[in-house]
Amino acid sequence: QKEVEQNSGPLSVPEGAIASLNCTYSDRVSQSFFWYRQYSGKSPELIMSIYSNGDKEDGRFTAQLNKASQYVSLLIRDSQPSDSATYLCAVSGNDMRFGAGTRLTVKP
Amino acid sequence: DGGITQSPKYLFRKEGQNVTLSCEQNLNHDAMYWYRQDPGQGLRLIYYSQIVNDFQKGDIAEGYSVSREKKESFPLTVTSAQKNPTAFYLCASSPQGTTSGGTDTQYFGPGTRLTVL
Numbered sequence: 001q002k003e004v005e006q007n008s009g010p011l012s013v014p015e016g017a018i019a020s021l022n023c024t025y026s027d028r029v030s031q032s033f034f035w036y037r038q039y040s041g042k043s044p045e046l047i048m049s050i051y052s053n054g055d056k057e058d059g060r061f062t063a064q065l066n067k068a069s070q071y072v073s074l075l076i077r078d079s080q081p082s083d084s085a086t087y088l089c090a091v092s093g094n095d096m097r098f099g100a101g102t103r104l105t106v107k108p
Numbered sequence: 109d110g111g112i113t114q115s116p117k118y119l120f121r122k123e124g125q126n127v128t129l130s131c132e133q134n135l136n137h138d139a140m141y142w143y144r145q146d147p148g149q150g151l152r153l154i155y156y157s158q159i160v161n162d163f164q165k166g167d168i169a170e171g172y173s174v175s176r177e178k179k180e181s182f183p184l185t186v187t188s189a190q191k192n193p194t195a196f197y198l199c200a201s202s203p204q205g206t207t208s209g210g211t212d213t214q215y216f217g218p219g220t221r222l223t224v225l
Contacts, residue, residue, distance in 0.1 A: 004150065034213065043198055043216040044151075088150070092211040096141075098150040 003027060004091050006099035014107050019076040021102050023089030026070065032092035033065055033072045037085045038101065044088055048074060079106040111135065112217035114199050119222045121186065121193060129184045129220045131199030139205035140182035141214060144168060145196040154197075157182055158205035186222065194224045 005024050013019045021035075032051050036044035050056045050063040050072065062075040072091075076083055086101040112133045121127045131140065139158045143151040153166030157176040171190025176182055182201075186193045197220045202212035 008148070032211070032213075036216075043219045046213065046215065049213060090214075094206060094211070095153065096211045096214060098143075100148060100150040 003097045004089055004099040006087075006089050006102045008100060009103040010105050011102055012105045012107060013079050015079060015081060017079050017106075019079045019083065019104055019106070021074040021076075021087050021089075021104065023072045023074075023091075023099055024070055025072070025089075025091040025097070027091065027093050027097070028067075028070065030067075030070075030091045030093040033063070034090040034092070034096075035061075035063060035072075035074045036088040036090060036098075037083075038088055039085045076104075079104075081106050081108050112199060112201055112215060114197075114217040114220050116220060117218065119220055121222060121224050123224065124188045126185055126187050127222070129186070129197055129199075129222070131182045131184065131217060132180055133182075133201045133217075134180060135201060135203075135215070136179070137201035137203050137215075138179070139202045139212065140176070141200040141202075142166075142172070142174065142182070142184045143198045143200065145198060145219075151198065154184065156205070192224075193222055196221050 035048040038044045048063040050065045056063045060077045064073045084106050086103045088101045089099040115130045141156040142154040155174040157163035173185045199217040200214040202214045204212045
């Protein structure tokens, strides 16, 4: 079983819609959770971090964490074509583990 | 202008050759990391260092070596023992490494794309 699992996609949404990206993890002692955006050929860029159960909003992005279900998600509201990228989920405990990423395409 | 720099952006290696990838940061971060990214796979940790003159192996250290002589610098050498080195190499740093609160937020450099000829 992979330590951090994401649906590889591609996930395709129309411009203006809500994109929902999901991530599950296996290590129950995980303490911090991160979402990175990676454009093709570029390095990952941190967009959100979340540490406690519930929702955390930052602009058009909302991260949701449920430690009991070992589940973290990222919602992107009013999706734009510039949001088209691969989104990496990262889970931190004694070390940082990354998922393989979900490729998102936002169609104009 | 603070950040993490990696050089070169592209690197080509011949069979049997050692090559060194540079990573420098001026963020005054204590910890630095090297990852490898292959298509369709997550980032895999090669080596990390939480303080100067100390480093630890990650999940895939075989065929790689590092040094941490200065806080700002963490070069990675890909040796001839690494049989499949073609990949995208990412250097990252974090203010602290792993503490009782978990592993600190990591920030990435622009990456080096290594190709074996």
